[in-house]
Amino acid sequence: xxxxxxxxxRNAVLTVILIxxxxxxxxxxxxxxxxxxxxxxxxxxxxxxxTDLSSQLIIRxxxxxxxxxxxxFTADSxxxxxxxxxxxxxxxxxxxxxxxxxxxxxxEIPDREFNTPALPGQQFSFVIIGDPQNWGQSAPTPEIFKxxxxxxxxxxxxxxxxxxxxxxxxxxxxQLLWQWDNWKQAxxxxxxxTPIYMVIGNHDALTYYHDLPFGEKIFxxxxxxxxNGPSPYYQELVYCFNWGDACFFILDSDLxxxxxxxxxxxxxxxxxxxxxxxxxxxxxxxxxxxxxPYGGSGHYLGDYPDQRxxxxxxxxxxxxxxxxxxxxHLYNSDFFGINYPDTISCIKQLVSGGGGGPLVSxxxxxxxxxxxxxxxxTQIVVEVIDTLGTVVDYFTLVxxxxxxxxSREESCWDWLMENISGFSGLSPLNQRLIISDLSGRIIxxxxxxxxxLYNFNPAHSGIYFLMSIDxxxxxxxxxxxxx
Numbered sequence: 001x002x003x004x005x006x007x008x009x010r011n012a013v014l015t016v017i018l019i020x021x022x023x024x025x026x027x028x029x030x031x032x033x034x035x036x037x038x039x040x041x042x043x044x045x046x047x048x049x050x051t052d053l054s055s056q057l058i059i060r061x062x063x064x065x066x067x068x069x070x071x072x073f074t075a076d077s078x079x080x081x082x083x084x085x086x087x088x089x090x091x092x093x094x095x096x097x098x099x100x101x102x103x104x105x106x107x108e109i110p111d112r113e114f115n116t117p118a119l120p121g122q123q124f125s126f127v128i129i130g131d132p133q134n135w136g137q138s139a140p141t142p143e144i145f146k147x148x149x150x151x152x153x154x155x156x157x158x159x160x161x162x163x164x165x166x167x168x169x170x171x172x173x174x175q176l177l178w179q180w181d182n183w184k185q186a187x188x189x190x191x192x193x194t195p196i197y198m199v200i201g202n203h204d205a206l207t208y209y210h211d212l213p214f215g216e217k218i219f220x221x222x223x224x225x226x227x228n229g230p231s232p233y234y235q236e237l238v239y240c241f242n243w244g245d246a247c248f249f250i251l252d253s254d255l256x257x258x259x260x261x262x263x264x265x266x267x268x269x270x271x272x273x274x275x276x277x278x279x280x281x282x283x284x285x286x287x288x289x290x291x292x293p294y295g296g297s298g299h300y301l302g303d304y305p306d307q308r309x310x311x312x313x314x315x316x317x318x319x320x321x322x323x324x325x326x327x328x329h330l331y332n333s334d335f336f337g338i339n340y341p342d343t344i345s346c347i348k349q350l351v352s353g354g355g356g357g358p359l360v361s362x363x364x365x366x367x368x369x370x371x372x373x374x375x376x377x378t379q380i381v382v383e384v385i386d387t388l389g390t391v392v393d394y395f396t397l398v399x400x401x402x403x404x405x406x407s408r409e410e411s412c413w414d415w416l417m418e419n420i421s422g423f424s425g426l427s428p429l430n431q432r433l434i435i436s437d438l439s440g441r442i443i444x445x446x447x448x449x450x451x452x453l454y455n456f457n458p459a460h461s462g463i464y465f466l467m468s469i470d471x472x473x474x475x476x477x478x479x480x481x482x483x
Contacts, residue, residue, distance in 0.1 A: 029105035123376035130163030130326025132356035145356030164201025164287030230269035274318030326353035
């Protein structure tokens, strides 16, 4: 919870904002932010509501609107309400409304809606966007970001992943709280119904102000993120959540006392979580990028290559498909044209830092954008959307149909030969068999005739795609190699 000092600062900031944007409530109770859907799980949801004055709250929810089936009353009076709705079910559409009140006033919050996560086998979509901060401590949230938010609302994704640097940061806590309130004004309409999962960035954490370690504390107080990280210090900065067939792992590359590193504590936690994960699709996200262009801006994971490589190995060994990041204010999905070895390129790095901050030029991709990602049981489609709502780039990461997984004791080629004969009815004779990795890179290409042994022995564990081509057509299936 907030300290008394931070609470006094917040009330001062909210009063100023109230005077500016809600003059009809200067002398009464008003909702300043929310309700905001912070995080959603199969059985629960985190919601926050902020008011200008201390108040109590009643929230009601159910599978249909009024009359609602469930309700919750907050007995404590506060201006910042953290609410958890329990007893939900997966892949359902819920309605909710709320009432805030004190001794003098009552404010009714109308009916809103949200969805609980898709279940395995069900399709879903989400958006990633990074670095919407303006440049300067007193600068408001950029108009470009507000325009992108309106487009995201129209897209109606299941959730949004904000890749860090939502605000510029400040050496004054009141100014920093004003920045967060300004950012929330720009995203309230989206957050009414869509959870925004937050990744902390260097500007959010104030890593540039080395004697002011309150950025992380304010970040945690502003949101309710999943609390399944490695220790109390990392709670709500490092976490994971499931959606459909996917699991998302959020890391902190901007620890106040150790920036530009995914440290050992996080790597150990991530290793354990990946070993326990049963989801077939795995994504990771942190603010700072791991692999950048030559002559890049610095302050990225490559500043400490040994720790960066150790992090990437955990991702690779855990069969993570794609790593989302920002920090560099541009779009890139091809490692900036650098031909890295398969041990690196087997994980797709997607940089999406064009959310509103000043763009970085000289490396391509210097335009404002967000990425819309659609996931189903057969493919992952990534579309890059500009400020006009135009798809300016897209790629399909996988086109898959599951094959059984070989055991550690089986040789890859013996297993493949045993399974090729049942490969969607295609003849095992006179075929071309192509193996590609998650990034789409072809790593083996052989023509197989009758009686020929197909010899494939990759260097490391991972998810691969077997494409079979003959006179009857083409088919692709996914399988996993365990080393």
